[in-house]
Amino acid sequence: MGSNMAENHPVGYRWPMKAREKGATIIHVDPRFTRTSATANLYVPIRSGSDIAFLGGLINYVLTHDQWFKEYVLAYTNASTIVSGDYVDAEDNGGLFSGYDPQSGSYDNASWSYAGPPHGPARDETLQHPRCVFQILKRHYARYTPEMVERVCGSPKELFLQVAEVLTKNSGRERTSAICYAVGWTQQSYGAQIIRAAGILQLLLGNIGRPGGGIMALRGHASIQGSTDVPTLFDLLPGYLPHPAVIRGDDTLEQYMRESLVRGGYWSNLPKFVVSLLRAWYGDEARKENEYGYQWIPKLTGDHSHVSTSAAMADGKVKGFVVFGQNPANGSPHAGLQRKALTQLDWMVALDLYETETAAFWYAAPEGWKPADIKTEVFLVPTAGPGEKEGTFTNTQRLLQYHDKAVDPPGDARSDLWFLYHLGRRLKELYLESANPHDQGLRNLTWDYLPERPDPEYRIQDEPSAEKVLMEVNGYTVADHERIPGFERLKDDGSTACGVWIYSGVFPAPGQNLARRRNRTPGNYVDPEWGFAWPGNRRILYNRASADPAGKPWSERKKYVWWDAGAGSWTGLDVPDFPLGKAPDTPAKGQGTGMDLHSGSDPFTLKADGRGWLFAPSGLKDGPLPTHYEPLESPLSNDLYPRQDSPVAKRFRRTDNPISPPGDPQYPYIVTTYRVTEQYTSGSMSRWNSWLSELMPEMFAEISPELAAEKGIENLDWVVVSTPRNQIECKALVTRRVRPFRHNGNLIHEVGLPYHWGYKGLVTGAMANDLVALSEEPNVYIQEDKALTCNLRKGRLR
Amino acid sequence: MAQPVSRESIEKEPRTRRADKAVASVCPYCAVGCSQLVYVRDKRIIDIEGNPASPINEGTLCPKGASTFQYVVNPNRVTTVRYRAPYSDHWEDRPLEWAMDRIATLIKETRDATFVERTAEGKLVNQTTAIATLGGATMDIEENYLIKKLFSGGLGVVSIENQARI
Numbered sequence: 001m002g003s004n005m006a007e008n009h010p011v012g013y014r015w016p017m018k019a020r021e022k023g024a025t026i027i028h029v030d031p032r033f034t035r036t037s038a039t040a041n042l043y044v045p046i047r048s049g050s051d052i053a054f055l056g057g058l059i060n061y062v063l064t065h066d067q068w069f070k071e072y073v074l075a076y077t078n079a080s081t082i083v084s085g086d087y088v089d090a091e092d093n094g095g096l097f098s099g100y101d102p103q104s105g106s107y108d109n110a111s112w113s114y115a116g117p118p119h120g121p122a123r124d125e126t127l128q129h130p131r132c133v134f135q136i137l138k139r140h141y142a143r144y145t146p147e148m149v150e151r152v153c154g155s156p157k158e159l160f161l162q163v164a165e166v167l168t169k170n171s172g173r174e175r176t177s178a179i180c181y182a183v184g185w186t187q188q189s190y191g192a193q194i195i196r197a198a199g200i201l202q203l204l205l206g207n208i209g210r211p212g213g214g215i216m217a218l219r220g221h222a223s224i225q226g227s228t229d230v231p232t233l234f235d236l237l238p239g240y241l242p243h244p245a246v247i248r249g250d251d252t253l254e255q256y257m258r259e260s261l262v263r264g265g266y267w268s269n270l271p272k273f274v275v276s277l278l279r280a281w282y283g284d285e286a287r288k289e290n291e292y293g294y295q296w297i298p299k300l301t302g303d304h305s306h307v308s309t310s311a312a313m314a315d316g317k318v319k320g321f322v323v324f325g326q327n328p329a330n331g332s333p334h335a336g337l338q339r340k341a342l343t344q345l346d347w348m349v350a351l352d353l354y355e356t357e358t359a360a361f362w363y364a365a366p367e368g369w370k371p372a373d374i375k376t377e378v379f380l381v382p383t384a385g386p387g388e389k390e391g392t393f394t395n396t397q398r399l400l401q402y403h404d405k406a407v408d409p410p411g412d413a414r415s416d417l418w419f420l421y422h423l424g425r426r427l428k429e430l431y432l433e434s435a436n437p438h439d440q441g442l443r444n445l446t447w448d449y450l451p452e453r454p455d456p457e458y459r460i461q462d463e464p465s466a467e468k469v470l471m472e473v474n475g476y477t478v479a480d481h482e483r484i485p486g487f488e489r490l491k492d493d494g495s496t497a498c499g500v501w502i503y504s505g506v507f508p509a510p511g512q513n514l515a516r517r518r519n520r521t522p523g524n525y526v527d528p529e530w531g532f533a534w535p536g537n538r539r540i541l542y543n544r545a546s547a548d549p550a551g552k553p554w555s556e557r558k559k560y561v562w563w564d565a566g567a568g569s570w571t572g573l574d575v576p577d578f579p580l581g582k583a584p585d586t587p588a589k590g591q592g593t594g595m596d597l598h599s600g601s602d603p604f605t606l607k608a609d610g611r612g613w614l615f616a617p618s619g620l621k622d623g624p625l626p627t628h629y630e631p632l633e634s635p636l637s638n639d640l641y642p643r644q645d646s647p648v649a650k651r652f653r654r655t656d657n658p659i660s661p662p663g664d665p666q667y668p669y670i671v672t673t674y675r676v677t678e679q680y681t682s683g684s685m686s687r688w689n690s691w692l693s694e695l696m697p698e699m700f701a702e703i704s705p706e707l708a709a710e711k712g713i714e715n716l717d718w719v720v721v722s723t724p725r726n727q728i729e730c731k732a733l734v735t736r737r738v739r740p741f742r743h744n745g746n747l748i749h750e751v752g753l754p755y756h757w758g759y760k761g762l763v764t765g766a767m768a769n770d771l772v773a774l775s776e777e778p779n780v781y782i783q784e785d786k787a788l789t790c791n792l793r794k795g796r797l798r
Numbered sequence: 799m800a801q802p803v804s805r806e807s808i809e810k811e812p813r814t815r816r817a818d819k820a821v822a823s824v825c826p827y828c829a830v831g832c833s834q835l836v837y838v839r840d841k842r843i844i845d846i847e848g849n850p851a852s853p854i855n856e857g858t859l860c861p862k863g864a865s866t867f868q869y870v871v872n873p874n875r876v877t878t879v880r881y882r883a884p885y886s887d888h889w890e891d892r893p894l895e896w897a898m899d900r901i902a903t904l905i906k907e908t909r910d911a912t913f914v915e916r917t918a919e920g921k922l923v924n925q926t927t928a929i930a931t932l933g934g935a936t937m938d939i940e941e942n943y944l945i946k947k948l949f950s951g952g953l954g955v956v957s958i959e960n961q962a963r964i
Contacts, residue, residue, distance in 0.1 A: 221935035298925030324933025387836035391938025395831025411877030
C-alpha cells in the first residue's frame, strides 16, 4: 500500500517476485493499477486518502474474527494496559480525542496516558477491563466494517475480505506477512497515523521483530535514510535526539536531559549520547562547567521545517539559502511559491552536477520575470558524482554501504564534503579573533578532516577524508583517541566523543570500516558481513520478538533469534536486539532506570514499557489511535465522523495558498502525484540524461476512459489541470489504469500526475508541484500531495 | 552445427574487460542500495554496471541505475562555478576559490546581521532564522554530518532540512 514498488524500487521488487514464485501472495492496494498491481496476486483499488479506513477495517476484522496472535499480543504489546479514566475516544466525541484545544488547533495528551505510575502501569491480563487498550481498540474500530471500507475507500467488499483472509492466514507462529509503503502514505496530512495503523495491524498479527514480517519504508533516495539518521532535519540532533527547543523548556543541558527520566528503556541512556555528541563537536572546549557547549547549539523557536521556511522565504524573512543537490523550484510543494521565495533572497548557493530549475529561476522560470528585477545573488557550484568521491550511503534497510572513489570530478567540480570542509575552514578564519560568546561554538568546532597523506593518484589534493568524518561519527575515547566498538561504551562524563550514536560500531578500529565490507555469508540469508546495519549491525529491529516469551523460536520455520540457556545468552542469525545475557524469565524491577524496568520478555527496548504500542499514550500530536479523516482537500465529506479532516494538520492560511473546501464543485476531481521508473524526482538526475529522457520524454495527466468521455478528451489531447493555486497544461494519457470510484451512486474521478518535469534539462514540461498546496502533517511536517482536488478541461492554457 | 560468426564478432568484447580497475560503488538513485562497479581506464570512467557479488541486486540494475554512467559522464555537466550578480541577466564563470571566499563572507554578513542571542523573554537561543539549508538525501552521510555540524553547531542556523521532509 502507498507504494508502487515494481516501478519505483524495481530491483528491490525482485525479492517479492521471487517469494511469489515460492508461493507467497502479493497484494497491492493502490488508487492506480500499476505494474505492481499487474504482478500481484490480488489488486484492490482504493480511493486516495482513505488508507486509514482500509487498515482500520483490517484491524476490526482481526479483532472481531478473533484472529490476533494471542501469546504475542499479551506478552509483547500494551493490549492489557489500562488507560487513564480521563481519556475520551474519537468514537465518543465526533472524531476528536480528549484534550483538543480548538483555539490553538492542538492536543494536550495528558488524558491519553496510562493509568498507574509511569513505570508500573496497571494491567488487566484478562483484557476485560473497559479501559484496557484492547477494549478501547475494539470500540474504536468497531464501525470500520467491510461495508464501511467499501463506502469510504471505494474498495469492493469481496476484495477487502480476501485481503483480510490472506493476511490472517499468513500470520502466526509458522508464517509472517510484511507491509511495504512509500510516500503514498507519508505525503498525506495524517501520514504518520497511516503507518501507525499498519503497526497496530502487524502487532496484532505478530508480525514485528520476526523474519518476513515488519513494515518496510521504501524510501526514495540513495541516502535519505542516512540524512534522516544523521540528520539534516531541523527538529533532530544526530541519532534521533530531539533538537533543543524553547517550547520544550530546554534552557539548560540538565533540563534537556530530563527527557531521559521520562523515557524509560534504552532511551534512558540519552545523556551519554548527547554529551558524547557535544564532545565530538566542540572537542576539549566541551567541558562539564560549560554544559559541554550545549548553549552553542541553537534552540528552536517554532516550526523551522522546509515548508514553513519556504513560506517565510516568500515573505522576505530568509536572506540566504544553501541548496545541496535539491530542487525546490519544481520539486517542492506549491512550486510557484517556492520560485517566488527564491526571488526574495539576498543570496543563494545551489550545489549540483547540472543547472537545476532552482539555479535558473531568475531567468528561466515560467513566470517570465525580468532578471533586472531580481536581486538574488546566485552561485551554482559544480559537485562530484558517483565514483568521483568516497563516502557512505545508508539504504532503506538501515544498511550503511561505503563507496570508493574511482576518478577525480571534472574541472572545478568538488565533493560536497570538500565544499563543507573548506567553507567551514574559511568561516573559522573569519571568526578567528571574535570574543563574542555566540561565536565561540564555531571557533571551537573540531574541524580536522584533511587526510594525513593525500592520495597522489588524484589531481585534487585538498580533498577531506570521508573516513576521518566516519571515524568521528563512530566515536572514540577522548583520552587516547581509541575508537569505541559500539554505543554501549559511551559515557555521560565527557570521556567519550561520538557524532552519531546509532552509527557507533561502523568503524571500530583503523582499517575496519565495516560499511566498506563486501563479504557474503553462505547459510545466513541476512548476510551480516555485507556493509553495516545500524544499530550495532542488527538487521531486524526488536528481534527478541522472533522468540516466544520463554525465549524459544515461535516455530522452526521462523527461527531467527533465541535464548541459549546453556550459554546463558541470546543468539541466532542476527545480532540480538536485546541485552545479551538477560534471561527470558528475568522479572522487571519495580525501581531503577532504563532497561531494569523491563522484564526478559519485553522486546521493545526503546519503549518506556518495553511493549509494542497498539495505543500510543504519547509521541503523536494527532491522537493515540489512527482515525479516518478526509484529506485537506476532498470531494467527499467524512462518512465516519462529523470532524471532516485532521484537527491538527497545518494549513498555511495565506492568500497565495488557497485550499478548496470539501466538495467544492469547482474542483471536483481527486489528483494524486507519482513517479515513473525512467525519471527521478524533479528530474535533475534524469532529464539531462539522453537515454532516460528518450524513454520518458513528456509530462502527462493520466485519466480514466470514463473521465475522458465525460470531458470529450482523446488520448494525447492537451488538457489543463487546475487547483486554486495554479494551473498547468500537458497531454492526456487515457488509460484503464486509473479507475473512477463510486460513492453514494456518484462517480468520483481521480487524475494521476507524475512530477518529474521542469524548465531545464534535455526534456521539459509542466510541473505537477505547481498545483500542490503548502500544508503540514503535524508530527513530521510533510505536505499533502497524494490526495488533493483539481479540475481538468480539454485545451491549452493560452 | 555452429553458426557462422565473423572475425569482428569473435574479437568483440565488453569494454569493461579492458578496464584498469573496477571500484565498488552504490547506485545514486533510490534507497534500495544496489551495489555498482565503476570501471576505470586511463583515469576515466568507461562504464558503471551492477555488482554481481551484492546480495541486494546480484548484478542487476533498473533503467535509472543502468544509466548512472551517463549521469556522471555527460557534456551537460557544470564544471565551473557559475555566478549571477544581483539584477544581472547572465551567468559568469568565476574561480572556485573566489566563490568560496564570497560565499563565506555572505554567510558571515547575513549571520551577524540577523543573529538572535536571546528572545524578547530573555531566553538564550543563539540562532538565526535568516539562513536556511536544504539537501542532502542523495549525498553521503559524512556530508550530511558536516552540514549539521557546521550550520547548526557552528553557525546557529535552525532551518536545516532535506528531502526526507518532502
